[in-house]
Amino acid sequence: MATTTRKTAGKTAGKTAGKTAGKTAGKTAGKTASRSASKATARKQAVKMEEAGKATPEGMQQEARQDSEAFTAALSMRLGQRVRSARAARAMTMKQLAEESGISLPYLSRVEKGDGNISIAVLYRLATALSLPLEHLLSDNERYGADYALIVELLKRQTHEQLSEIRQWLADYTAGRGGARAQPPGSLRIALIGLRGAGKSTLGPLLARQLDVPFIELNREIEKEAGVNLKEIFWLYGQAGYRRLERRCLERVIATYPQVVLATGGGIVAEPATYELLLHSFYNVWLKAAPDEHFARVMAQHDARIASPQLQQEAMENIHYTLEARAELYALAHATLDTSGKSVQQTLKEMTRLFARRRAA
Template identity: 55%
Template sequence: MASLARQVRMLRAQRGMTRKQLAAQSGVSLPYLARVEAGTGNVSLAVLHKLAEALNVGVETLVTEHTAHNGDLLILIEYLRQQPADVLSRLRRQIVAPGAGDARQTGQRIALIGLRGAGKSTLGPQLAKAMGAPFIELDKEVEREAGIAIGEVITLYGQAAMRRIERQCIERIVAGHEHVVLATGGGIVSEAPTYERVLRAFRTVWLRARPDVHFQRVMQQNDARIATEALRNEALEHIHRMLDARESLYRLADITLDTSDLTPDAALASLKARLGPAKAA
């Protein structure tokens, strides 16, 4: 039960979901979910299926602890699942052969990942202008595709539907743009199939910041969701939980840039200096 409780808490945090949101989307009562996350409730197979569906994962993910903690393993498993038998055979031989290499092609697709407040919407347009490439915000593409606000997509249709639309948008961007700067939503790393595609098709940059910096930047956006002191404390704790849950996945990015103490101009200069050639699909 302790392992399941850790898994549910971790997966919920990776997706930026509150306990109340998970309860509403899964149909599991809030008190029951609290007991599950505390490791004190008896969990039926039906409840496992409800939670797995709401979190958009397989039931096996809930009962296999290491998949939520080891980012490299998560992405490798997803990649291997998509390969035909002959490719799997070749990869197996390459892995066990000493000195086997994995040369990567280069291109000009850049994907910015990280929590809200890291600087994606600030640095993205500036970087795109410097590259002579379009700047695309994935959340806006999802909203355009769905015809409603992204929060409403999740509320009305759930995580699974939102992630399917997100993946469709990414595939369309990859097909239509050889050169592009893409700002992704913070939770994209929690969806292994989509994140694996982004890692293959783009050069990825994790824009990170200290939790207090994330919080201050969100505060500057006059977000009504943190209008009171109690809500602000809850929001800061939420940022801490999300960073802890997602860090191993964010670290899979090609480049990590801490924007905490950098001006936008300094962050852009540092990013441009570090990018170099970028990889393509």
């Protein structure tokens, strides 16, 4: 009885929401003739993107800059295809899915055709009715084949420690199968990672001199590649453009230097594909410091730029929350050196000891 009541209530709420969403979408589309014409053009472009294989996240991001309507249409189409194929895999009719999810049949039909500006609440109801995690409908996992979804499920059942081992094992396994990224025998690629003021640019050249290997500052390589400075790169190409250049330059450093000390940009760890490549191809050292120390060091370097108390407060807060958000990622490094309360020379000594041990091992 209780279940029936809950189901009915859910259905009614769902139907209303679905209908409203449908109506709103309908109203918007039908408002003016020119709007529906541009919608049709967007859909045509979306089909072209699909045919040209550009409906990948990267392709869509590029296209998005050119035409955001085509991007939205391509996204809706993909979503519709995923709903349709998940429904088909469960041998559910459209009517059954509409009933189970509490979404009106005409609206579901539009969603499946890629013609519904679907809300997250409706999407959640569809995912629940299909007994799928919400992200399944949003991600482009189908690109990776049927094994991928099963591997993800397997991984979800592992502990953090087991996942760490599995990642390492996978890295070795792919390297053993000719992965070009592995460190060749005798190679000594060291990457320094950490937040602003960690000491990557200060300690990097000192360590490289001691080990008698080249020192590379990744941000300088990125500037050389782009032909403009970092500030202009962000201004011209945005964060995503910077990340693409970062990836390309990292690949070039790997291909060029079997031995190197690399100072990375602080945000490299937030880009999973690039960070995986870095972890895979370098011995990574996290230069760790307390947030207050990061702040004091950055202040000492740029005090003219953050002179007002309000800006100082903002900078301090920024360091705190960025470090908190990245700590788990930085901690994946092969070694961590806590530099808080230590001089440059003390930290350098610790690094030297670390690599003497590694070479001896």
